[in-house]
Amino acid sequence: MHLSTDPWVWIAFFFTLSIFTFLWKDNFLYKLAENVTVGIGMGFWIVLWWNQTVVGQFWTPLSTDFGSNFHLIIPAIMGLFMITRIIPKYAWMSRYALAFTIGSGAGFGLPRVIQGGVLQQLYATLLPINFTSVGLGYNLIIIIGTLSSLIYFFFSKEHKGAIGGVAKLGIWFLMIGFGATFGYTVMARLSLFIGRVLFILKDVFGMHLF
């Protein structure tokens, strides 16, 4: 065992333990670490925003080639309107920037939602059914599962009779899906916890585990 001599590792160790103290109760060390990460995170993004967005995407194109980038002045003016939200009397002016962002975002998303969110999902569901292990063990179950789960979410008709039976089958598929997702998430969180424990044992205390 060789204790780390890197002060940065000990700083990370201190904040790691500070966060773990929350398991006992909300306390001074946890709140300190929480606010330190909020401040440093915000500072990190401010610097990144300045360097990469303001200078990189706005100021440099305007200052080096104003002729072909002068149109950037228009969104900049709309962006300035956005800041009017600070002054309640003129807050309505921010609607222009919001309207452009929402409208163009909706227009940008509309064909992509049809393509990726609806058609691709349907295309991936309409699978060939044949008497093979894939056809019966995979494709048929996916088709039945998707249709029955969709019927469960169809509230325009009362879930009675045949519709009710299919909807009940949909609940089974949904429960298995939620269980699988939950199990997967539990394992992901546990692997994160193992990662922090390994950091303490290997990086801080210098243990050679494997």
Next chain:
Amino acid sequence: MFWKKQLPIIIVFLSGVIMTVQYFVPLHASEFVFDNYIKWGISIGIFAAILGYFSFIRVHIMKITKKAPNWGYSIVALAGVVLMIVAALIDGTDTNGYYMKFYLYICASINATVFSLLAFYISSAAYRAFRARSSQAVALLLAATIVMLGRVPIGDYFSFWTHWGLPSFYDMAQWILNVPNMAAKRAIALGVGLGSLLMTLKLILGIERTYLGGE
């Protein structure tokens, strides 16, 4: 009225229609519109970010000046912002500089630990969620248990029945993830897709107007 209400609706409609049409028109003009949409969005985002920073700083300064409960932590948060800006100004943003070290050893460490902390809370949530009170809850419990055992080596170690040609925990977990789980997720994805489609149409056609602030 026109400037405050109708003009924003017209902007939403025109920008929405232009962006929808450009997707289907394979012309150079469509590429031009798309490229500039990205640039315009970034330029508006610059000022929207200022609004966010202003809000953050104002909230913490108000807490400090009013000596609100836990106001001392607001000083820590603001000091963190100043520290990062000063570090970047003095030392640059290189990997070996203080700016990146503050981020990697403090911010990234804390974030990773916060997420790892969820392992404890998700375990206690699992205890409540996995109680087999109905046959459907049993399905949830079984699916979760098989997926959990299928993701770790001990699952395969326990799968003694593989000698008889039966699937191991890993195989069962893969099947659950790829078949019934996929079917349920696909139904949810289709619902989300259709919902998003309707919402975008409502926005472009001016039916959905909550972005106007309830007017």
